[in-house]
Amino acid sequence: MSAVSPADHPGARALVTRHHWRWWEALPWLVGIGFYLAFPDYLGFGAELLTMILFALSLDLALGYAGIITLGHAAFFGAGAYTVGMLSYYGLWTEPITLLLLAALGAAVIGVLSGFVLLRTRGLTLLMLTLCTMALLQESANMARAYTGGFDGLPSLPIAPVFGKFEFNPLYADTQYLYSLGVLALCFVLVRTLIYSPFGQSLTGIRENPLRMHAIGAPVRKRLVVCYAISAALAGIAGGLWAETNAYVNLSAFDLDRAATVFIVLILGGYGRLYGAFVGAIAYMVLEHFLAKLYPTAWQLGLGLMLVLIALFARNGILGFVEALWQRHATRRKTP
Amino acid sequence: MTEPRLQTQGLSRHFGALKAVQNIDFALDAGARHALIGPNGAGKTTFINLLTGVLAPSQGRVLLSGRDITATGQAERVKLGVARTFQINRLFRGLSVLENVSMSVAERRGVASSMLSAIGRRSDVIADSMQLLETLKLADVASHRVSELPYGRQRLIELAITIGLKPNVLLLDEPAAGVPSAESHIILDAIDGLPKDIAVLIIEHDMDVVFRFAKRVTVMVGGAIFAEGTPREIEANPEVRAVYLGQAAQNPTHG
Numbered sequence: 001m002s003a004v005s006p007a008d009h010p011g012a013r014a015l016v017t018r019h020h021w022r023w024w025e026a027l028p029w030l031v032g033i034g035f036y037l038a039f040p041d042y043l044g045f046g047a048e049l050l051t052m053i054l055f056a057l058s059l060d061l062a063l064g065y066a067g068i069i070t071l072g073h074a075a076f077f078g079a080g081a082y083t084v085g086m087l088s089y090y091g092l093w094t095e096p097i098t099l100l101l102l103a104a105l106g107a108a109v110i111g112v113l114s115g116f117v118l119l120r121t122r123g124l125t126l127l128m129l130t131l132c133t134m135a136l137l138q139e140s141a142n143m144a145r146a147y148t149g150g151f152d153g154l155p156s157l158p159i160a161p162v163f164g165k166f167e168f169n170p171l172y173a174d175t176q177y178l179y180s181l182g183v184l185a186l187c188f189v190l191v192r193t194l195i196y197s198p199f200g201q202s203l204t205g206i207r208e209n210p211l212r213m214h215a216i217g218a219p220v221r222k223r224l225v226v227c228y229a230i231s232a233a234l235a236g237i238a239g240g241l242w243a244e245t246n247a248y249v250n251l252s253a254f255d256l257d258r259a260a261t262v263f264i265v266l267i268l269g270g271y272g273r274l275y276g277a278f279v280g281a282i283a284y285m286v287l288e289h290f291l292a293k294l295y296p297t298a299w300q301l302g303l304g305l306m307l308v309l310i311a312l313f314a315r316n317g318i319l320g321f322v323e324a325l326w327q328r329h330a331t332r333r334k335t336p
Numbered sequence: 337m338t339e340p341r342l343q344t345q346g347l348s349r350h351f352g353a354l355k356a357v358q359n360i361d362f363a364l365d366a367g368a369r370h371a372l373i374g375p376n377g378a379g380k381t382t383f384i385n386l387l388t389g390v391l392a393p394s395q396g397r398v399l400l401s402g403r404d405i406t407a408t409g410q411a412e413r414v415k416l417g418v419a420r421t422f423q424i425n426r427l428f429r430g431l432s433v434l435e436n437v438s439m440s441v442a443e444r445r446g447v448a449s450s451m452l453s454a455i456g457r458r459s460d461v462i463a464d465s466m467q468l469l470e471t472l473k474l475a476d477v478a479s480h481r482v483s484e485l486p487y488g489r490q491r492l493i494e495l496a497i498t499i500g501l502k503p504n505v506l507l508l509d510e511p512a513a514g515v516p517s518a519e520s521h522i523i524l525d526a527i528d529g530l531p532k533d534i535a536v537l538i539i540e541h542d543m544d545v546v547f548r549f550a551k552r553v554t555v556m557v558g559g560a561i562f563a564e565g566t567p568r569e570i571e572a573n574p575e576v577r578a579v580y581l582g583q584a585a586q587n588p589t590h591g
Contacts, residue, residue: 006466007459011478015434016462019454196454198442198461205439208428215388215426216440216501217414218448 019196028278032181036174043173047245049285050180051238056265056277057184057191058234063263064272065195066227067207069123071259072130073235075114075137076107078254080236082141083107085154085249094160096168100183100240107236108229110137115228119221122210131256138254153250157243168245176245183241187234192274194230203227204272264303268310270317279319339402341366341535342387342418342505347396349382356382358559359396364505364535371550371567372539375580379559380539381423384507387537388420389413400505414443419503423510423539425494427482434478436493438465440500465500472496472526488519495526506530508538512545524548547571555580 007016035046055077062068080103087093087102118129141148148154161167166175194200205213206220213220243249252258261284269280287306291299314321340363349357357379364370372380385391387398389410397406400416408416428436438455441464442448455461469475472492477485482493495511511527512520520542527549530536540546546553546567553570555563563576570576 005459005463006470006475007462009466009470009475009478011469011475012434012462012466014432014479015438016456019456193454194451196456197451198448198455198458199451201435201455202439202442202448204431204435205428208430209426212422212426212428212497213439214390214410215414215420215422216443216497217411218443219411223449 019192028275029181029185036177036181040172040174043177045285045289047173047176047180048242049281050177050184051241051245052262052265052285053277053281054180054184054187054241055235055238055262056269056281057188058231058238059262059266060271060274060277061191061194061234062228062231063266064276065200065207066203066224066231068119068224068228068231069127070130071127071256071263072132072134073231073262074254074256074259075130075134076111076232076235077239077242077258077262078134078137078141079107079110079232080104080239081243081249081253082148082239083236084159084240084243085157086147088157088159088243089149089154091158094158096159096162096179096244099159099244100237103236103240103243104233105236107239108233111229111232112225115225115232119224119228131259134254134256134259138251141251141254149250151251153248155248157247157249159244159247168247170247173245180241180245183237187237191234195274199223199226207272264307266317268307268317270319270321273317273319276317276319280317283318338365339399340364341368341401342537343399343402344387345397345399347383347386347398348394349379349386349391350394355559357386357393360561362554362561364537366504366535367533368535368537369549369551370535370537371546371553372537372556373541373543373546373553373570373580374556374562378556380556381509382559383556384420384509384537384539387505387507388418414501414503417502417504418507419498419501419505420507421494421498421509421511423513425490427490427493427497429483430481432479432481433469433474433485433493434462434465436482437468437496437500438462440497441465441468444501468496468500471529473522486519488515488522491515491523492526495523499526499530504534506534506536508536508540510539510541512540512542520545 036043059073062070083103083106084099087099093099114133118126121129142150159168162175162179168175202213202218202223206223210220239253265280265284266276268283269276269278287303288299291302310317342364344360344362347357347360348355360383374380382391386393389408393406397404399405400418405413405416428439438461442461445461447458447461466475466478469478474489474492474496482490498506512523515523524545538549550567553565553567554561555570555576557579562579563570563573
């Protein structure tokens with residue numbers, strides 16, 4: 001081996017060490033465990049929050065990293081939820097962890113099929129087509145009443161205990177919470193590995209300049225479809241998790257409202273930033289929770305105001321805003 | 337006789353009634369330093385798009401070392417060694433200089449689809465990219481975001497991304513366009529420093545650059561080849577002077 005490789009140049013440090021774990025990356029998980037210990041009465045809310053983070057994380061991979069503009073991500077959330085719902089309701093399969101894997105698979109298949117057609121388009125056309133896909137799936141679930149329960153959905157799903165031991169108790173949601181935290185942690189490690197890989201970097205290349213990616217010989221559309229399928233699988237897991245922890249599925253899984261919410265969560269937290277999903281989901285759910293208590297009729301006004309402020313003053317979301325403050329602080333310290 | 341590195345036979349491209357490129361027979365040998373000049377709208381960029389596979393020709397063939405690549409797609413041609421730069425920068429503006437260059441290095445090394453190990457662990461990709469940046473004197477700004485650099489350096493990165501592919505046919509579309517003349521030597525030095533056996537075709541408006549760089553010059557007018565020869569011959573050709581070099585010929589610095 002040569003003593004001094006060009007890779008040792010200080011200019012390469014940022015890229016060479018980018019994937020290293022930082023101390024503050026333990027924070028979300030410490031907060032997650034702390035929440036479990038401190039708020040035993042809010043664990044249902046907590047599980048819902050964790051599901052939302054996972055859903056937002058899946059969207060971040062497609063929207064934030066690969067630049068796939070989609071308003072129809074609930075299509076995959078719903079596909080995962082109904083996979084879990086139908087398999088368990090009819091007693092075909094009730095083991096929760098394998099159910100989530102099947103939910104991922106079901107959503108990924110829809111992701112590949114739709115992505116293959118959709119990802120030929122870009123911008124507004126793509127946006128409209130993702131909406132259409134979601135609407136088609138929702139209407140299919142509505143019409144296939146005999147299998148999906150139609151408008152009423154499927155209630156009282158008989159999900160088996162986790163590891164054959166821990167029951168999902170509807171009154172005390174500690175199993176739901178810890179299970180969701182575990183699933184989120186695994187999926188997060190997967191996404192984190194992915195985005196720091198050469199594949200993840202090429203996705204950012206496609207987002208920044210698809211034409212140049214073509215010109216350097218990258219199989220752009222294939223990469224986009226693969227990314228879309230992985231993102232769909234993660235959204236499917238989020239949907240499956242939602243179905244398992246609530247023990248029901250209904251058409252709201254495919255709602256535009258749900259797709260728009262996760263979009264807002266990501267914008268709020270900061271897209272393309274890995275932790276934006278966490279910050280955005282927490283900000284959104286906490287805002288929703290407290291504003292709805294304070295102003296039950298007009299809480300969305302507060303949310304709207306917040307979004308306007310983000311759009312005007314913090315284009316990169318809360319996390320981007322904090323990053324900018326931190327950088328300003330750091331440069332000021334360097335130059336007294 | 338050896339095959340030319342890149343060759344076209346009767347290459348044409350029509351857009352409706354517009355004959356953007358007409359019946360072009362052209363050859364580029366290994367080690368060639370060839371300039372393509374012509375007035376705006378002469379079809380130079382369309383010609384490049386036909387060579388790289390962005391556009392399909394209406395008629396004619398493209399051969400790479402004797403092999404017919406007319407039906408070969410853009411990505412596949414890049415793998416075969418045909419690479420280009422753009423007249424207007426097409427960079428990954430939000431990313432660092434090193435990331436920009438490693439993008440093409442990772443493609444060339446065939447690792448860009450791998451998902452499980454971090455790019456930072458790919459010391460082969462990082463070393464290759466840093467070495468290229470060092471040759472181009474960009475290593476000290478490797479971690480800077482591209483959009484923060486002055487235009488001349490961005491133009492150099494435009495070139496660096498393509499060089500990272502280690503092409504054997506390099507098509508340069510006005511590499512020094514828009515660069516202040518005080519900085520344009522950086523770009524020209526980089527082009528001078530290219531490996532000698534690469535075949536280089538350069539589209540250029542600046543006649544200083546053409547005369548400094550090219551051993552042969554092709555003049556395109558109205559989609560067809562108007563004249564071809566050494567820079568001296570082209571400069572001395574009265575017809576070329578009439579259609580194209582008019583202003584330059586009156587300028588005493590070209591002499």
